[in-house]
Amino acid sequence: MLPGPGVVESMASRLAAAGCVAAGDEAAELVARAPDEGVLEAWLGRREGGEPLAWITGTVLFCGRPVGVDPGVYVPRxxxxxxxxxxxxxxxxxxxxxxxxxxxxxxxxxxxxxxxxxxxxxxxxxxxxxxxxxxxxxxxxxxxxxxxxxxxxxxxxxxxxxxxxxxxxxxxxxxxxxxxxxxxxxxxxxxxxxxxxxxxxxxxxxxxxxxxxxxxxxxxxxxxxxxxxxxxxxxxxxxxxxxxxxxxxxxxxxx
Ligand SMILES: C[S@@+](CC[C@H](N)C(=O)[O-])C[C@H]1O[C@@H](n2cnc3c(N)ncnc32)[C@H](O)[C@@H]1O
The missing domain is CATH 3.40.50.150 (Vaccinia Virus protein VP39)
Incomplete structure (x- = not known):
């Protein structure tokens, strides 16, 4: 999804307020992967609730390669x-x-x-x-x-x-x-x-x-x-x- 001006920044503030340590990076990843604004808002809500980012986007980078991670499965560190x-x-x-x-x-x-x-x-x-x-x-x-x-x-x-x-x-x-x-x-x-x-x-x-x-x-x-x-x-x-x-x-x- 192509973000409008300030979208990543405002999402990063919400994530930071929810206690996310890497709020800026996570906001950028959510925006980059969400197919549309409705999904983005839903994803943001889940992340604000503490759900692992990898369960929301379905993937994590490991040794530079994307690895799929299903909800409920331990997220590779x-x-x-x-x-x-x-x-x-x-x-x-x-x-x-x-x-x-x-x-x-x-x-x-x-x-x-x-x-x-x-x-x-x-x-x-x-x-x-x-x-x-x-x-x-x-x-x-x-x-x-x-x-x-x-x-x-x-x-x-x-x-x-x-x-x-x-x-x-x-x-x-x-x-x-x-x-x-x-x-x-x-x-x-x-x-x-x-x-x-x-x-x-x-x-x-x-x-x-x-x-x-x-x-x-x-x-x-x-x-x-x-x-x-x-x-x-x-x-x-x-x-x-x-x-x-x-x-x-x-x-x-x-x-
Ligand atoms: C810390 S996670 C590591 C997963 C993966 N190797 C990684 O690095 O992302 C530990 C995994 O061990 C599995 N596990 C726990 N007890 C086990 C057992 N007795 N035999 C096989 N797997 C087990 C869990 O289901 C979990 O997927």
């Missing part, structure tokens, strides 16, 4: 792009990868686009996430962690499981708590209930020398380390963002 890029650099051409807890399939989409001939399978317990990932071109199946996939032969396993400790869910932004699926966020008491099973599942799926890349936060790298060792992985290599916050751990299955 910019902080996961580092995991996706690292994974792409470790996956050989025509290699096989598994994206456990695939959600909308953003990590898998990046791997397929960035690695020539890569074969990528995704799993998720949430049927609506799997439908969404499939629409994004991912060979995704409904199932628990690694359950649906055959053992061995994978060069790489990527996973962004739920890893927020249950007691810390209350500290997430209010819109995230109100809208995004708890199944995507709640990692149980220590946050690592699914992570623990991802480590064991990755050891089953990977060929010797294959890589696991796992998103975790806080100081969870220290808790994960013993499970990596007991599942046959070498030392965990943690990576951090520019603020020094832990974003993930990579480990290689012993050859």
């Amino acid at each position: 910019p902080q996961t792009e580092g995991l996706a890029r690292r994974a792409a650099s470790l996956l050989p051409a025509r290699g096989r990868a598994a994206d456990l807890c695939t959600g909308a399939g953003a990590v898998a989409v990046h791997l397929m686009a960035a690695v020539p001939g890569a074969l990528v399978a995704g799993t998720d317990v949430d049927e609506s996430a799997v439908r969404c990932a499939r629409r994004n071109g991912v060979d995704a199946v409904v199932g628990d962690v690694d359950g649906p996939l055959a053992s061995g032969g994978f060069d790489l396993v990527a996973a962004v499981p739920p890893y927020v400790p249950t007691g810390e869910l209350q500290f997430l932004p209010v819109d995230v708590r109100r809208y995004e699926p708890p199944l995507a966020l709640d990692g149980g008491g220590d946050g690592l209930a699914v992570v623990r099973r991802v480590v064991a599942g990755a050891a089953r799926l990977l060929r010797p020398g294959g890589w696991l890349l796992l998103e975790v936060g806080g100081s969870q790298d220290r808790l994960v380390e013993p499970w990596l060792a007991s599942s046959g992985f070498g030392p965990g290599l943690a990576w951090r963002d520019d603020e020094g916050d832990l974003r993930g751990v990579a480990a290689r299955l012993d050859a």
Whole structure:
């Protein structure tokens, strides 16, 4: 839609008043994607109510590529792009990868686009996430962690499981708590209930020398380390963002 004078600015003010942090960018995106003024007003109302922008427009940019996101499905985060890029650099051409807890399939989409001939399978317990990932071109199946996939032969396993400790869910932004699926966020008491099973599942799926890349936060790298060792992985290599916050751990299955 071509905005009239001042439309983006007035929408940005409304979004800012509703508590939107990136009000200007979001207003510009809503205006650019809305087919007409009626839809734009409806979209703005939904965003003022805190609904994720990606559910309203149906898409989010991930590693520079649009990824479809259906309402109800976890919105891929910019902080996961580092995991996706690292994974792409470790996956050989025509290699096989598994994206456990695939959600909308953003990590898998990046791997397929960035690695020539890569074969990528995704799993998720949430049927609506799997439908969404499939629409994004991912060979995704409904199932628990690694359950649906055959053992061995994978060069790489990527996973962004739920890893927020249950007691810390209350500290997430209010819109995230109100809208995004708890199944995507709640990692149980220590946050690592699914992570623990991802480590064991990755050891089953990977060929010797294959890589696991796992998103975790806080100081969870220290808790994960013993499970990596007991599942046959070498030392965990943690990576951090520019603020020094832990974003993930990579480990290689012993050859
Ligand atoms: C934090 S989201 C990450 C989604 C996606 N990988 C991304 O980065 O956008 C976690 C996902 O794990 C899924 N999930 C939760 N428990 C699971 C389990 N036991 N097995 C497979 N998927 C699970 C949720 O449905 C959700 O889609």
